[in-house]
Amino acid sequence: MAASDLRDSERLHHDVSLRLRDVDQRYTAGRRRLVERLAKLARPVTIPELVGGATGLALSSAYRNLSVLEEVGVVARVHSGAEHARFELAEDIVGDHHHHLICESCGRVEDFTVAAKVERSIEGTLDRVAAEHGFVVTSHSLDLFGTCEDCTAT
Amino acid sequence: MAASDLRDSERLHHDVSLRLRDVDQRYTAGRRRLVERLAKLARPVTIPELVGGATGLALSSAYRNLSVLEEVGVVARVHSGAEHARFELAEDIVGDHHHHLICESCGRVEDFTVAAKVERSIEGTLDRVAAEHGFVVTSHSLDLFGTCEDCTAT
DNA sequence: ATTTATGCAAATCGTTTGCAAACCT
DNA sequence: AGGTTTGCAAACGATTTGCATAAAT
Secondary structure, three states: OOHHHHHHHHHHHHHHHHHHHHOOOOOOHHHHHHHHHHHHHOOOEEHHHHHOOOOOOOHHHHHHHHHHHHHOOOEEEEOOOOOOOEEEEOHHHHOOOOEEEEEOOOOOEEEEOOOHHHHHHHHHHHHHHHHHOOOEEEEEEEEEEEEOHHHHHO | OOHHHHHHHHHHHHHHHHHHHHOOOOOOHHHHHHHHHHHHHOOOEEHHHHHOOOOOOOHHHHHHHHHHHHHOOOEEEEOOOOOOOEEEEOHHHHOOOOEEEEEOOOOOEEEEOOOHHHHHHHHHHHHHHHHHOOOEEEEEEEEEEEEOHHHHHO
16 A cells, blocks of 8 residues: 555545544444445445445444444445445545446446536536526436446456 | 327327337236326326325336336336335437436426537537446436425425 | 236335444543 | 443335236237
8 A cells, every 4th residue: 555545544534533523423443444445445335345244343333324424424325226225435525526337237336537627517507407496406416327348248 | 288289198108008019018007097197297206106196006016017117118217316216207208318306305306408519518428438438328317416496495 | 718917915125223232431 | 420332133114026806808
């Protein structure tokens, strides 16, 4: 692991612990492990994937912790329409804005980004639409549904 | 109801019955009623909303019928992330391409469209992204999450 | 007559919740 | 001690499924 990754990781945990402290919640080992795995995987994952290992915490704790982390803006829930919900680190924690490639065959979800110029153009359009409808926007999604490379190969 | 609406409606039912016949399925009264309500409501609705009236068909039949209609491309399922799934007439049946305004407060979903030029630009970008990832696209979604006018007023 | 659709009740399965024990400060 | 988090088991709720009856061809 490069030195910069290490600093990033420290900063991540620091940010998370501050946000939890704000709502009188503790940054326990289980929560730290969840955040660590989310950071390492760097794509939206299901809870089974997240705790699936040997020493995982209980499913119920994972659900509870991810809810808490979602409330404080550390984790984002991805609406992929599949059986299991998927979670990833929130955009304002990792500092990027991205979209999703959702494989309808295996359920896997990957992130992608578009050029800033395109993103600004899309957002401009969306702001106009929202204004016309008296709608207050909190976020938007631009997702691709289809078949991923692995599933096409088969 | 204007004469053109009537013709549209006849064509709709005709199209649906053909698609069902292709897979040896019958266009029963219950299915016709579902399609009619979907056409009238013209926005993604939940199954309770759809059968909620007095003479509705059984929930299980509604689920089964909507699955069949989805398989033949008459109905589309909307991934809104809320408790109930939502359904609407598929784009290639109604002949338009649209996106969704999803209210996180009341769950209601509205359709909106963007200018053809913007849509083409977005699709061009998405095609490029998909190609880079070896991803075969079947559809895309561009949805706005936030608070609708009614819920903001409260 | 034969196949498909329906309604009802029961089963499924991801997610949530109650509660007592373990944990942190 | 005083509050929070955890694990386990039970509860929930949307969706699915089995099966016998009704409807369509």
